[in-house]
Amino acid sequence: xxxxxxxxxxxxxxxxxxxxxxxxxxxxxxxxxxxxxxxxxxxxxxxxxxxxxxxxxxxxxxxxxxxxxxxxxxxxxxxxxxxxxxxxxxxxxxxxxxxxxxxxxxxxxxxxxxxxxxxxxxxxxxxxxxxxxxxxxxxxxxxxx
Amino acid sequence: xxxxxxxxxxxxxxxxxxxxxxxxxxxxxxxxxxxxxxxxxxxxxxxxxxxxxxxxxxxxxxxxxxxxxxxxxxxxxxxxxxxxxxxxxxxxxxxxxxxxxxxxxxxxxxxxxxxxxxxxxxxxxxxxxxxxxxxxxxxxxxxxxxxxxxxxxxxxxxxxxxxxxxxxxxxxxxxxxxxxxxxxxxxxxxxxxxxxxxxxxxxxxxxxxxxxxxxxxxxxxxxxxxxxxxxxxxxxxxxxxxxxxxxxxxxxxxxxxxxxxxxxxxxxxxxxxxxxxxxxxxxxxxxxxxxxxxxxxxxxxxxxxxxxxxxxxxxxxxxxxxxxxxxxxxxxxxxxxxxxxxxxxxxxxxxxxxxxxxxxxxxxxxxxxxxxxxxxxxxxxxxxxxxxxxxxxxxxxxxxxxxxxxxxxxxxxxxxxxxxxxxxxxxxxxxxxxxxxxxxxxxxxxxxxxxxxxxxxxxxxxxxxxxxxxxxxxxxxxxxxxxxxxxxxxxxxxxxxxxxxxxxxxxxxxxxxxxxxxxxxxxxxxxxxxxxxxxxxxxxxxxxxxxxxxxxxxxxxxxxxxxxxxxxxxxxxxxxxxxxxxxxxxxxxxxxxxxxxxxxxxxxxxxxxxxxxxxxxxxxxxxxxxxxxxxxxxxxxxxxxxxxxxxxxxxxxxxxxxxxxxxxxxxxxxxxxxxxxxxxxxxxxxxxxxxxxxxxxxxxxxxxxxxxxxxxxxxxxxxxxxxxxxxxxxxxxxxxxxxxxxxxxxxxxxxxxxxxxxxxxxxxxxxxxxxxxxxxx
Numbered sequence: 001x002x003x004x005x006x007x008x009x010x011x012x013x014x015x016x017x018x019x020x021x022x023x024x025x026x027x028x029x030x031x032x033x034x035x036x037x038x039x040x041x042x043x044x045x046x047x048x049x050x051x052x053x054x055x056x057x058x059x060x061x062x063x064x065x066x067x068x069x070x071x072x073x074x075x076x077x078x079x080x081x082x083x084x085x086x087x088x089x090x091x092x093x094x095x096x097x098x099x100x101x102x103x104x105x106x107x108x109x110x111x112x113x114x115x116x117x118x119x120x121x122x123x124x125x126x127x128x129x130x131x132x133x134x135x136x137x138x139x140x141x142x143x144x145x
Numbered sequence: 146x147x148x149x150x151x152x153x154x155x156x157x158x159x160x161x162x163x164x165x166x167x168x169x170x171x172x173x174x175x176x177x178x179x180x181x182x183x184x185x186x187x188x189x190x191x192x193x194x195x196x197x198x199x200x201x202x203x204x205x206x207x208x209x210x211x212x213x214x215x216x217x218x219x220x221x222x223x224x225x226x227x228x229x230x231x232x233x234x235x236x237x238x239x240x241x242x243x244x245x246x247x248x249x250x251x252x253x254x255x256x257x258x259x260x261x262x263x264x265x266x267x268x269x270x271x272x273x274x275x276x277x278x279x280x281x282x283x284x285x286x287x288x289x290x291x292x293x294x295x296x297x298x299x300x301x302x303x304x305x306x307x308x309x310x311x312x313x314x315x316x317x318x319x320x321x322x323x324x325x326x327x328x329x330x331x332x333x334x335x336x337x338x339x340x341x342x343x344x345x346x347x348x349x350x351x352x353x354x355x356x357x358x359x360x361x362x363x364x365x366x367x368x369x370x371x372x373x374x375x376x377x378x379x380x381x382x383x384x385x386x387x388x389x390x391x392x393x394x395x396x397x398x399x400x401x402x403x404x405x406x407x408x409x410x411x412x413x414x415x416x417x418x419x420x421x422x423x424x425x426x427x428x429x430x431x432x433x434x435x436x437x438x439x440x441x442x443x444x445x446x447x448x449x450x451x452x453x454x455x456x457x458x459x460x461x462x463x464x465x466x467x468x469x470x471x472x473x474x475x476x477x478x479x480x481x482x483x484x485x486x487x488x489x490x491x492x493x494x495x496x497x498x499x500x501x502x503x504x505x506x507x508x509x510x511x512x513x514x515x516x517x518x519x520x521x522x523x524x525x526x527x528x529x530x531x532x533x534x535x536x537x538x539x540x541x542x543x544x545x546x547x548x549x550x551x552x553x554x555x556x557x558x559x560x561x562x563x564x565x566x567x568x569x570x571x572x573x574x575x576x577x578x579x580x581x582x583x584x585x586x587x588x589x590x591x592x593x594x595x596x597x598x599x600x601x602x603x604x605x606x607x608x609x610x611x612x613x614x615x616x617x618x619x620x621x622x623x624x625x626x627x628x629x630x631x632x633x634x635x636x637x638x639x640x641x642x643x644x645x646x647x648x649x650x651x652x653x654x655x656x657x658x659x660x661x662x663x664x665x666x667x668x669x670x671x672x673x674x675x676x677x678x679x680x681x682x683x684x685x686x687x688x689x690x691x692x693x694x695x696x697x698x699x700x701x702x703x704x705x706x707x708x709x710x711x712x713x714x715x716x717x718x719x720x721x722x723x724x725x726x727x728x729x730x731x732x733x734x735x736x737x738x739x740x741x742x743x744x745x746x747x748x749x750x751x752x753x754x755x756x757x758x759x760x761x762x763x764x765x766x767x768x769x770x771x772x773x774x775x776x777x778x779x780x781x782x783x784x785x786x787x788x789x790x791x792x793x794x795x796x797x798x799x800x801x802x803x804x805x806x807x808x809x810x811x812x813x814x815x816x817x818x819x820x821x822x823x824x825x826x827x828x829x830x831x832x833x834x835x836x837x838x839x840x841x842x843x844x845x846x847x848x849x850x851x852x853x854x855x856x857x858x859x860x861x862x863x864x865x866x867x868x869x870x871x872x873x874x875x876x877x878x879x880x881x882x883x884x885x886x887x888x889x890x891x892x893x894x895x896x897x898x899x900x901x902x903x904x905x906x907x908x909x910x911x912x913x914x915x916x917x918x919x920x921x922x
Binding site: 083 | 198
């Protein structure tokens with residue numbers, strides 16, 4: 001499934017970029033994220049709770065940040081698996097100054113799910129992904145404030 | 146005039162609309178299914194299945210699961226490697242048969258592939274523990290569509306066969322090149338028959354109990370073929386076949402999906418042996434979606450050659466069969482049935498067919514109601530309609546023109562079959578009368594003027610039933626019956642068939658009641674326990690009555706002879722007659738009833754010459770040919786121009802299945818078959834995404850029809866007895882499904898034909914129709 005969109009953060013580009021590389025900030029901003037621990041350079045182990053329709057479960061996974069080009073772009077790679085199946089996401093985030101002095105973040109990525117979530121929740125996935133991404137940016141905004 | 150008791154007894158049971166004797170227990174929830182079986186100390190198995198369609202297994206860690214509460218054992222593919230492979234029963238030249246372990250070893254090939262199994266005190270603990278197993282997968286590229294799998298550079302489902310070809314098959318009859326050279330018109334069409342999920346109401350289930358002291362495995366399983374399961378599972382587990390007892394309690398629907406031998410059947414036997422405890426596994430509905438065989442999965446390319454007067458000269462056909470990841474019992478054989486069925490009921494002298502069976506990272510396909518024949522029937526019936534449209538000939542007329550004529554039977558087809566008997570125009574004419582065809586066409590013309598969408602679809606189908614003579618089937622095509630008259634005079638029939646909704650508990654009793662002159666209520670029909678019933682083949686391919694019933698009939702003939710002999714001794718007259726449940730001396734007029742004779746036969750004070758005591762007879766019947774039922778279905782549809790919704794205004798089914806033992810049961814079979822045909826035509830489709838994930842994995846996403854979605858079915862019949870068996874029956878288990886889908890699609894295409902629409906692939910969802918209404922063809 002392709003996911004793309006954009007969001008405007010009310011902080012300058014440099015700060016926005018830095019924030020999104022900070023595991024503590026990410027841990028707080030990612031919906032359902034229970035723990036995030038560093039296991040290597042730009043690589044983190046993550047426990048994440050997901051609820052999708054009648055399915056819920058904890059995913060064990062990894063978050064990796066790659067192709068860093070501060071303060072303009074980076075790639076975020078998320079992989080997780082758990083009782084409801086697995087999820088894999090790979091997205092490019094591009095930052096640019098917004099008209100209002102904040103930062104426009106444009107994201108473009110591919111999400112793949114498998115197992116029960118694919119069989120049961122496919123129809124809801126698109127909408128759920130959009131909600132989760134929106135929440136993520138809202139929390140980032142709240143953190144910056 | 147008052148009816149006497151004797152006259153009531155003389156009334157024939159065969160041909161009567163008797164209510165099914167099996168129904169009271171089935172509809173009151175008191176019947177015994179696999180899940181109803183309880184045993185002391187019984188454990189429950191939960192199977193961990195792959196969430197990936199293609200992946201290498203790097204490692205499996207079962208430590209946490211082993212320590213979980215209530216768990217007595219955990220096994221992975223490494224532990225079961227010595228168990229024999231899940232069997233492939235079909236044989237074709239050059240067939241590539243992947244080794245099919247009962248649990249995955251090193252690699253997984255489809256979502257749902259069993260990877261590990263947990264045995265625990267109850268189902269919940271077993272499932273919880275299965276979730277604690279950690280499998281490290283290395284996902285690899287998957288392919289889920291057969292045409293994509295054939296493209297160069299496609300991921301290889303089995304790395305040893307990078308072209309993904311499981312088999313190819315070629316058949317050529319008549320002179321196809323000449324037919325196409327002489328053709329005045331050639332039409333071509335790509336026609337698909339989508340992947341379907343058979344959806345038996347009762348999912349699969351197995352209970353295994355190993356009695357170590359007797360070295361005996363008792364296996365309860367929901368199957369259509371208990372004896373074949375016994376032979377094959379015994380071989381997989383290296384057990385003596387006569388120390389494996391397969392018991393099939395009530396089966397809540399099969400439709401071909403239980404005409405198989407599954408990994409879980411051998412796996413439960415393995416677990417019972419290893420743990421020393423009885424083990425139960427009941428498939429969940431989600432598992433049923435993922436890992437019980439699917440049906441259909443065809444992409445077909447048709448070319449039809451004809452003369453401008455509508456005479457069909459020949460067909461060229463390429464079938465791309467989605468095989469899935471493995472070859473289950475009959476996977477590779479199913480599309481060869483499509484080739485056999487290709488001529489339909491038309492006189493088509495030249496046919497060339499090529500099949501390519503393609504591996505995909507999906508659940509294997511195999512027999513599903515009709516198994517190969519609905520795909521072919523859909524193809525030929527669509528092509529005939531397209532030809533009619535091309536030549537501007539009425540679809541009923543073009544059919545009448547091409548039917549095999551009544552004086553041509555037995556008729557040899559270009560595909561090598563010998564059609565037994567037929568009167569193809571009879572059901573068509575009857576169905577046309579029922580819908581007032583001419584008037585209906587006028588109404589259609591009026592409706593079109595008013596901008597309304599009214600469609601009339603005709604399908605004149607044929608089918609291959611009573612599968613089948615042994616040379617044509619992988620495991621023997623005969624059937625067996627033992628009939629006993631017990632000392633009390635009660636009659637017991639043991640059939641090698643395995644009825645699971647076909648009603649043979651009633652129809653076989655009707656046959657016996659007539660032959661012996663006893664009451665239907667005195668006849669017990671027994672099946673499905675390999676320790677009780679002589680070896681048999683099973684119930685599938687519309688064979689139960691035509692072959693199993695004939696075996697019963699011949700066993701009864703033997704038995705009647707024996708009854709006459711004992712009667713003659715008792716009556717001290719060699720010239721006796723058996724009628725109305727008694728043997729009568731022609732000399733004295735004295736008679737002895739069947740119960741009196743039975744008592745004497747077991748008491749054996751006086752034996753007739755060269756006669757054993759008792760009244761038992763067994764017959765194994767080998768049919769000389771298939772049978773070939775046929776019929777006409779006409780569907781009248783109205784389409785909502787705003788929403789694309791299809792309303793079936795009339796559904797007329799005129800089926801000819803030869804003589805009918807019980808017309809009520811025949812009608813029931815037609816109704817059920819039509820329901821599944823409508824499911825394929827209008828709503829159902831198993832959808833995998835490009836990565837091999839099954840998107841239609843629940844009843845919320847897979848649109849199996851419900852009662853309120855059914856139209857009123859007007860079921861009628863004509864009767865053309867089969868000369869293949871003495872009962873004159875042909876079979877009707879799959880007719881409804883086979884006749885249905887082309888009638889529905891022809892009807893909707895007919896409705897939309899003013900837009901230039903010539904073909905629509907199933908399912909005909911409102912979305913598809915709505916788009917056509919907006920854009921045209």
